[in-house]
Amino acid sequence: MTSDDEPSTLPRRQLGRFLREVREGSGLSLDRAAHLVELSKTALQRIETGGVKKYRIRDIQALCELYEVKPDDVDRAVELAKQARVTSWYTAFGGLYSDATFNMYVELAAAARQLIAYHEIVLGLLQTADYARALIGAFYRDSSPEDIERRVELRLKRQTIVTRKADPVKLELLLHESALHRVVGGPRVMAAQLKHLAEISKLPNISLRIHPFVDGCASGLLHGPFLTLDFGTDAKGRPIEPPLVYLEGAGKPDLYLEHADDVRRYHDIASAIRSTALDETQTRDLLRRSARSYTA
Template sequence: MPDGGVGSTVPLRQLGRLMLEWRNRSGLSQARAAELLEMGATSLARIEKAEITRVRTGVIKEACGIYGVPTDIGEGMVQLAQQAKVKNWWHSYADLLPRNLDVYVGLEAAADGCVTYQPELIPGLLQTEAYDRALLSQRWPDAPAEERDRRAQIKKHRQVTTTRKHHPLDLDVVIGQAALHRPVGGPAVMAAQLRHLADSSTRENIAIRILPFEAGFPGGISMLPFVILDFGAPPPGEPTEPSVVYLEGTVGSMYLEDHDDVRFYHSAHDTLRQAALDETASRNLLRRIAKEYAP
């Protein structure tokens, strides 16, 4: 199974920010810039918001000329457009991935670190195949077996980020104790899932802490699930990708990039982590409950 790559999502986001920045510097409205580029304003807006799957390099070159972008920066923008054309593993599952999750998977594959809180569900990157398939069978009960197999493959591909040899994803997880007691797939599946969590927590790049029932509501509020993706320092000469908070919803998801929003969720995670059991105590609890499921 191939390693997760940077993919097209991050280059498109970086390119969109640069297109917006240099259009604003030029003093052109979106409508006027689109007119000069001989394209619709909606199409230009989609480039600036990274709501497309690829951008023609000719459009970028022309925009750089109109906006007065310096040669070296313009060349970098063209390179970003070229990088965005690279096909990655998740493009093979485009028929199964909704747009919001397609964006998330691309960001996750490129991330340097992932901080997440899941109060009632085992995080996807740490789910066993049996646990995942049990959820899939409930969510898509009428789906043919082939489709379920492909959906299960999506999760396997995503999990490569935590086990790849070079720069595996740093995963810092807080899981609510309720997730350990909500049955998914039966006692044997749950026992194997909790043992898998305990074993995974021994890896250097994975930290798992359980928030026990007796911790109540740290910070005085009930936090919904969230994920923070950090991208680390970029190589010299490449643009920085800011951290992003992902909030998954049943009818739509949100991406928060504002610095104050990201800081709030990092602070919330710190509060949850401090209230949770430490890594050793969490591992012991996981193994104990696993034995209760399957003595």
């Protein structure tokens, strides 16, 4: 974990993951790529695993040129290299990752092995197309219908990380009961969305539990939505990457908390919510009753 006087590891990890993926996509081995840009294999390996605290920008540019990375993504890679030098106990990103090919949250969620989320609307990974369309259309009011549909399509594609048969991400969603009553897209859309939640929560890698109104503030405060990301362990039981907490900015820069105390605090909040939430069977029953109320 990073300490308060060390640079954030998150930009290094994201840059390393991006460079590894584009190298593999170009069909180059680690040895071959390192040779072509005049780096040692060890140096390139350290870049790809986020083990470099200070980058030479010309190395990042040379790697991107070798892998034929698009100019916009080269700029983003260089910006990540610069961010890696910043000392902070949290990392804020806004605007830089709006391009779908280089979206920070999407990349992190796809790399994680376990996600624990508390939300007050349906989490994007479990949204129906119509529910997603209503939310996205309300947020991007000035966008064309084609742009809205592209964003909906991308959101649905992201869901494969929890629905795929091979090694799906484990997801625990603690959903506040208000999400069942906050009408998104109209009664028909809500009925379909709640039925979808009841069905998809049967998957063995998905746990969905409703936190009811009657249980008030489980942790004694209004903390807002959050997502914890755990990246699993290697064969020796060591963390592959340090865990993170993601706080969606809702119009402001998104926050990624890396400090061990922050991660622990949000796990404690999740535990408090979990202790007062309905169990999974009760949750499915409530979802189905709520869905029927929209079609009555």
